[in-house]
Amino acid sequence: MxxxxxxxxxxxxxxxxxxxxxxxxxxxxxxxxxxxxxxxxxxxxxxxxxxxxxxxxxxxxxxxxxxxxxxxxxxxxxxxxxxxxxxxxxxxxxxxxxxxxxxxxxxxxxxxxxxxxxxxxxxxxxxxxxxxxxxxxxxxxxxxxxxxxxxxxxxxxxxxxxxxxxxxxxxxxxxxxxxxxxxxxxxxxxxxxxxxxxxxxxxxxxxxxxxxxxxxxxxxxLQEIDHFILSALKREPKTRDGILAELVATYNLLLNPAQYHLYNSTLGAHLSGLAEEDRLEFFFSKGRMLWQLKGRV
Ligand SMILES: [Zn+2]
Missing domain, CATH: 3.60.15.10 (Ribonuclease Z/Hydroxyacylglutathione hydrolase-like)
Structure with a gap:
């Protein structure tokens, strides 16, 4: 009604x-x-x-x-x-x-x-x-x-x-x-x-x-997720899948084919957003695309 x-x-x-x-x-x-x-x-x-x-x-x-x-x-x-x-x-x-x-x-x-x-x-x-x-x-x-x-x-x-x-x-x-x-x-x-x-x-x-x-x-x-990503990358550069695995482990996220791709898409949005804001950059090494804090040597 x-x-x-x-x-x-x-x-x-x-x-x-x-x-x-x-x-x-x-x-x-x-x-x-x-x-x-x-x-x-x-x-x-x-x-x-x-x-x-x-x-x-x-x-x-x-x-x-x-x-x-x-x-x-x-x-x-x-x-x-x-x-x-x-x-x-x-x-x-x-x-x-x-x-x-x-x-x-x-x-x-x-x-x-x-x-x-x-x-x-x-x-x-x-x-x-x-x-x-x-x-x-x-x-x-x-x-x-x-x-x-x-x-x-x-x-x-x-x-x-x-x-x-x-x-x-x-x-x-x-x-x-x-x-x-x-x-x-x-x-x-x-x-x-x-x-x-x-x-x-x-x-x-x-x-x-x-x-x-x-x-x-x-x-x-949105800010918490950005902070999670930035602090995960403080130690070393990581792949998108590597960051996702840490998020899954830390927050006990349940994975199935749909959820994995929805989480992966949202993580991708945070990564491209942080790149747009000049806080992250990526490079390629040994066949992997790695994300790191901008300006890290
Ligand atoms: Zn919707």
Whole structure:
């Protein structure tokens, strides 16, 4: 059942919270669609229960659990799909998600519904910073994915997608998934400084009017991981896999094919971020690519 946040803004709680904005004329926009056709069916049933006709889906980013319900909903309604640049390409060609995680034709173990959703058409590429005719604002929040956006409704409710993670998620995963650390930090700082939203509903987590503590915990975690890497490299240069092995041992991380590649991708983001900030550099030796503190002789 839909839960009202305020004004015309609602959500359907679930493993991925679905944002709903009632246009006031019996039609609505939803934000994200869950992981598969079952989530699509659940969304449609909830909208029908409220007498709402789905006319638009806005995807915050192209992770399988955020757009996997698109295909079903597009088939069963007249909904148009709007998505941000880069993410739109993955929504249309979902094999790109395991491809970029593995960096080649992916292992079968990565071609699961958790990493590769059913393909969906994209009718419009939305530019971050733009607004829909109903006043929904497309808020740029890159970092968790390259083109991640949030959607803010005229009621002052922000659906930030996965731009930040709830405390529970941070507790469960020492390495929360981010692909661009400097941009993630900027997005978190911008949200921290913003005063324009009354409510925030992250995709995985609870509705909050004051996310400052959660945002600070996300920023702190990014810093902790950077510090871990920098102190691991104080002793000697190491490969990416060597640093990952230390993270796994220190924080008791559970490995399986999906988790290994997600952790490896996040570690890669921290390494490229630290290189961009001139704190790390790499070199090749005996067939290995080694990372070291910048300026170390
Ligand atoms: Zn995500």
């Amino acid at each position: 839909l839960k009202k946040i305020c004004g015309n803004t609602f959500y359907l709680p679930g493993p991925v919270n679905i944002g709903v904005y009632d246009h006031g004329d019996g039609s609505c926009t939803i934000i994200d669609t869950g992981i598969d056709k079952d989530s699509g069916r659940r969304i449609l049933r909830a909208l029908e229960g409220e007498g709402l006709t789905l006319v638009r889906i806005i995807n915050t980013h192209a992770h399988a659990d955020h757009f996997g319900g698109n295909a079903f909903l597009v088939r069963r309604s007249k909904a148009k799909v709007w998505a941000p640049p880069v993410e739109a390409a993955i929504i249309m060609y979902p094999e790109l998600e395991p491809l970029y995680l593995y960096a080649a034709k992916p292992l079968l173990e990565l071609q699961t519904k958790f990493l590769q959703a059913a393909p969906s058409p994209v009718d419009k590429i939305i530019e971050p910073g733009s607004r829909t005719e109903e006043g929904l604002e497309i808020v740029p929040l890159p970092g968790h994915s390259l083109g991640q956006i949030g959607v803010a409704t005229p009621d002052g409710v922000l659906f930030p997608g996965d731009a930040f993670f709830a405390m529970d998620t941070l507790k469960k995963y020492f390495l929360p998934y981010f692909v661009d650390i400097p941009r993630a930090r900027e997005s978190l700082d911008r949200l921290q400084a913003s005063k324009q939203y009354n409510y925030f509903l992250p995709s995985h987590g609870c509705l909050t009017a004051d996310p400052r503590e959660i945002l600070a915990a996300n920023l702190k975690r």
